[in-house]
Amino acid sequence: MPRRLMVSVIVFASAITWLPSAKGATQPQPQPATLARGDHTIALEHDGRRRSYLLHVPAATGRALPLVLAFHGGGGEAEGYKAYAGLDLVAGREGFIVAYPNGSGLLPRRLLTWNAGECCGFAMNQRVDDIGFAMAVIDDVARRIAIDERRIYATGHSNGAMMAYRLGAERANRIAAIAPVAGAYNLATFAPSQPVSVLHIHSADDPRALYNGGSGPPFPGTNVRASHRPVMEGLERWRAHDGCSARSREAATRKGRQGTTTQTATLLVWDSCTRGTSVAHWKLTGVGHGWPGTTQTPAREELIGPPTTIISAAEEVWKFFAQVSR
Numbered sequence: 001m002p003r004r005l006m007v008s009v010i011v012f013a014s015a016i017t018w019l020p021s022a023k024g025a026t027q028p029q030p031q032p033a034t035l036a037r038g039d040h041t042i043a044l045e046h047d048g049r050r051r052s053y054l055l056h057v058p059a060a061t062g063r064a065l066p067l068v069l070a071f072h073g074g075g076g077e078a079e080g081y082k083a084y085a086g087l088d089l090v091a092g093r094e095g096f097i098v099a100y101p102n103g104s105g106l107l108p109r110r111l112l113t114w115n116a117g118e119c120c121g122f123a124m125n126q127r128v129d130d131i132g133f134a135m136a137v138i139d140d141v142a143r144r145i146a147i148d149e150r151r152i153y154a155t156g157h158s159n160g161a162m163m164a165y166r167l168g169a170e171r172a173n174r175i176a177a178i179a180p181v182a183g184a185y186n187l188a189t190f191a192p193s194q195p196v197s198v199l200h201i202h203s204a205d206d207p208r209a210l211y212n213g214g215s216g217p218p219f220p221g222t223n224v225r226a227s228h229r230p231v232m233e234g235l236e237r238w239r240a241h242d243g244c245s246a247r248s249r250e251a252a253t254r255k256g257r258q259g260t261t262t263q264t265a266t267l268l269v270w271d272s273c274t275r276g277t278s279v280a281h282w283k284l285t286g287v288g289h290g291w292p293g294t295t296q297t298p299a300r301e302e303l304i305g306p307p308t309t310i311i312s313a314a315e316e317v318w319k320f321f322a323q324v325s326r
Contacts, residue, residue: 037059039054042140053102054102055097055099056087056097056100058096059095061095064147065096067096067141067147068155070099071100077112078100086293090314097145105123114159116162116165130166152326154168156183158208169187169191172192176326179317180198181317182201182203184234195243196242197320198242202231205285208289214227239270244271245270245272247270248268249271250266252267254311267280267282288301288304288308290304292308292310292316293309294307
């Protein structure tokens with residue numbers, strides 16, 4: 001190629017890289033830094049509050065990973081929930097990231113709650129923007145490690161379950177599926193922008209988050225009670241919204257014992273949902289308010305009822321999430 005023509009081509013090619021792209025063209029995005037495998041404590045400013053979350057990263061796979069947001073129960077905190085939930089073990093085996101946000105309260109790392117609509121405590125009373133905080137956590141994780149935006153999920157225990165429900169209802173454009181455990185949908189309004197898959201795990205004999213709804217017992221050392229909506233009321237809303245069949249089918253049954261108590265687990269599934277979504281419910285009996293798959297002390301059992309290992313919530317939550325992507 002003649003020298004003058006070669007120079008012209010090089011200059012033209014260089015200039016192209018600096019021209020504004022055509023409308024709708026995809027621009028190369030900066031790649032996020034890759035966090036090391038293991039656990040990370042991350043501080044985050046949101047809505048004038050200093051917040052934080054714990055992040056568990058499995059071994060690198062060279063691809064964007066699914067992200068599970070896991071919300072602790074009312075009066076708890078991220079570290080305690082992380083210790084008993086069993087999600088990290090499953091994440092290491094299956095290859096997904098787990099973020100454990102901390103709620104808010106009068107103390108920095110104790111007695112924290114979530115603003116889940118009609119519950120609970122400090123976060124509800126102060127109208128804390130926990131939906132915005134959850135979105136900020138997702139965005140912050142995405143800046144630190146590559147996540148699969150089609151596979152963002154939420155689970156939680158008790159008040160954290162209510163938070164997962166609210167997140168699914170109000171940010172259906174980002175959350176592919178939710179799996180609340182021992183906490184029902186607790187909002188007066190219901191208008192998700194699109195279908196979201198739902199797995200609900202709850203005991204019919206839960207002594208605190210009452211299966212059929214109503215006012216639960218006072219929180220320890222207080223006269224404060226939480227009001228609960230019926231589990232099936234919330235599930236019916238999601239079933240109808242996701243366009244699933246009106247009647248459920250029994251997909252699995254399990255039976256066991258805890259001491260002298262007979263325990264059962266029945267998996268109810270609503271079929272034919274729209275856009276590849278799914279609605280399911282593990283209904284337990286003879287089981288208390290704890291996170292299934294864990295044991296507990298006698299004092300805690302007296303407070304929240306019998307534990308169970310008839311199913312593992314961590315295993316069932318991920319088994320459900322693994323089938324769903326946006």
